Amino acid sequence: MDRVIEVLRESILVKEKILADEELIRTVREVADTCAEALCSGHKIMFCGNGGSAADAQHLAAELSGRFYFDRLPLAAEALNVNTSYLTAVSNDYSFEEVYARLVQGSGNEGDVLVGLSTSGESENVIRAFQTAHKRKIITVGITGESGGRLAPISDFIIRVPSADTPRIQETHILIGHIICELIESRLFTR
Numbered sequence: 085m086d087r088v089i090e091v092l093r094e095s096i097l098v099k100e101k102i103l104a105d106e107e108l109i110r111t112v113r114e115v116a117d118t119c120a121e122a123l124c125s126g127h128k129i130m131f132c133g134n135g136g137s138a139a140d141a142q143h144l145a146a147e148l149s150g151r152f153y154f155d156r157l158p159l160a161a162e163a164l165n166v167n168t169s170y171l172t173a174v175s176n177d178y179s180f181e182e183v184y185a186r187l188v189q190g191s192g193n194e195g196d197v198l199v200g201l202s203t204s205g206e207s208e209n210v211i212r213a214f215q216t217a218h219k220r221k222i223i224t225v226g227i228t229g230e231s232g233g234r235l236a237p238i239s240d241f242i243i244r245v246p247s248a249d250t251p252r253i254q255e256t257h258i259l260i261g262h263i264i265c266e267l268i269e270s271r272l273f274t275r
Contacts, residue, residue, distance in 0.1 A: 094249065098256055101246040108243065112260060115225050115241050116267035122197045122223065123272065128160035130192060130222075132184045132210055133201035136254045138165040140201050144261040152265045156273040164188075164213070184213035194221035202226070203253040205233020214238045227260060229253040 102108055119129050129148060131141035141163040148161035164187045165171065174183045188198060198217045200210040205228035214224045215238065226232065226239030229248055236242045245256040 095252055095255060098245065098247045098252045099259070102256070105246065108246075111241055111243055112263055113267065115243065116264045116271070118223060118225075118241070119197050119264065120268045120271040122195055123159050123268065125195060126160075127193065127195040127197065128162065129197045129199065130162055130164055130188065131199045131201070132164040132213055134165075134207050134209065136250075137201035137203065137207075137257070138163070140254065140257050140261060141165055141199070143258065144199070144265060147262070147265040148268065152262075152269045154269075154273070154275050156269065159268070159272070181208040181212055184209045185216040188213050188216045188220065188222065192217060192220050192222045195223075197223045197225060199225045199227065200235060200239075201228075201257055202233065202235055203229045203250045203257075205229065205231060205235035207235070211235055211238065227257050 122129065131145050133141045142165065145161040145163040148159040150158065164184050171183050174186055178186070192198065198213060200214060202210050205226065211234055214235065217224050218238070224239050225241045225243070226235040227243045228235055228245065230244050230246050232242055232244045236244070243260060245253045247253050247256070
């Protein structure tokens with residue numbers, strides 16, 4: 085079989101599994117509602133992840149803080165991985181596992197939302213950020229692969245992509261993120 089067609093079919097299969105999972109779809113709606121309520125109350129959305137998930141964190145923060153479908157006021161959203169001086173200093177002086185937890189401790193407030201993207205659900209720096217977030221009464225949203233890893237039991241909301249294949253998980257993370265951004269934008273603004 086042609087590998088291009090095979091990959092496309094694998095990707096479609098993941099999306100079909102999501103379409104059949106009413107609980108997952110309900111959780112996506114609940115996450116969008118929770119984020120919209122937080123933003124309406126003057127709180128912010130923080131995103132974090134590693135590698136491709138860090139890129140997705142930046143991407144989704146930009147969709148909210150910039151614009152998504154139409155021109156509107158910016159929303160308070162940030163990716164915690166964008167300050168390389170901070171990341172390298174904290175990694176050097178403490179450990180890479182602490183980079184997000186320290187940011188959450190320093191700038192996160194009760195009522196904010198922290199979204200952690202991790203295909204495995206095992207990213208130690210994201211897990212520590214969630215632990216810190218709970219101490220500060222920050223709402224946590226884990227977006228992972230099918231197992232959820234250690235992130236699942238410490239997430240207020242968990243969105244598990246039904247796959248163990250990293251590329252399929254990551255491309256679905258951005259799809260789910262885009263859906264959440266669209267729902268937030270349509271709830272808070274009119275065209």
